[in-house]
Amino acid sequence: EDKVVQSPLSLVVHEGDTVTLNCSYEVTNFRSLLWYKQEKKAPTFLFMLTSSGIEKKSGRLSSILDKKELFSILNITATQTGDSAVYLCAGVNDMRFGAGTRLTVKP
Amino acid sequence: SQTIHQWPATLVQPVGSPLSLECTVEGTSNPNLYWYRQAAGRGLQLLFYSVGIGQISSEVPQNLSASRPQDRQFILSSKKLLLSDSGFYLCAWSADRGAQPQHFGDGTRLSIL
Numbered sequence: 001e002d003k004v005v006q007s008p009l010s011l012v013v014h015e016g017d018t019v020t021l022n023c024s025y026e027v028t029n030f031r032s033l034l035w036y037k038q039e040k041k042a043p044t045f046l047f048m049l050t051s052s053g054i055e056k057k058s059g060r061l062s063s064i065l066d067k068k069e070l071f072s073i074l075n076i077t078a079t080q081t082g083d084s085a086v087y088l089c090a091g092v093n094d095m096r097f098g099a100g101t102r103l104t105v106k107p
Numbered sequence: 108s109q110t111i112h113q114w115p116a117t118l119v120q121p122v123g124s125p126l127s128l129e130c131t132v133e134g135t136s137n138p139n140l141y142w143y144r145q146a147a148g149r150g151l152q153l154l155f156y157s158v159g160i161g162q163i164s165s166e167v168p169q170n171l172s173a174s175r176p177q178d179r180q181f182i183l184s185s186k187k188l189l190l191s192d193s194g195f196y197l198c199a200w201s202a203d204r205g206a207q208p209q210h211f212g213d214g215t216r217l218s219i220l
Contacts, residue, residue, distance in 0.1 A: 004150075006150075034208050034209070041213045041214050042197065042211035042212060042213050042214055043151075043197075043211050044211075045208045045209070045210065048207075048208050088150060088151065090151075090209075094153065094166075095141065095153055095156070095209065096153065097143075097150040097151040097152075097153070098150050099149055099150040100149070100150045102148075
């Protein structure tokens with residue numbers, strides 16, 4: 001059965017810290033891996049990763065995929081309180097989501 | 108640009124009552140449509156997805172059903188709600204399953220009493 005596992009489940013850091021969130025997957029007919037940020041309501045799209053070893057970057061956030069080892073990481077540098085959220089990853093073929101990592105950034 | 112509408116935002120229903128949640132997408136045609144449920148503090152569980160009118164795939168056997176009467180309309184229903192149906196329900200669309208990211212509606216928070 002396909003599965004996506006995220007770690008850690010929760011994380012508390014202080015502003016300015018750098019964090020790394022992990023996502024491992026076992027997905028049949030894998031096509032891509034997606035990262036989302038969820039605050040109060042709808043998850044918002046962050047990154048879509050299809051190729052191994054190519055870093056995607058958006059401001060202080062970056063992500064990379066390792067298709068050989070079947071995992072992805074999401075890095076956030078110089079964290080801010082506005083980064084507090086649940087971060088979700090999903091393995092596609094069938095959009096199977098992990099349980100999420102709840103990140104809390106303290107001032 | 109494409110938008111997705113989901114309503115209502117919150118709903119409180121008694122056990123045994125019926126349910127109908129609606130989701131519509133604007134600005135695109137033939138979208139892939141999805142219903143998810145998110146229990147408190149948990150990830151998203153895929154309930155149903157649809158690649159076209161009248162085409163529904165169910166991921167988990169349950170008390171719920173889905174229908175797609177029009178190209179950009181996706182409805183989640185139940186004839187008799189259970190306490191375990193409580194949760195946060197999200198509708199999403201994508202242009203191409205797997206090759207394009209999903210975009211989510213704002214969700215419906217359903218409480219069963």
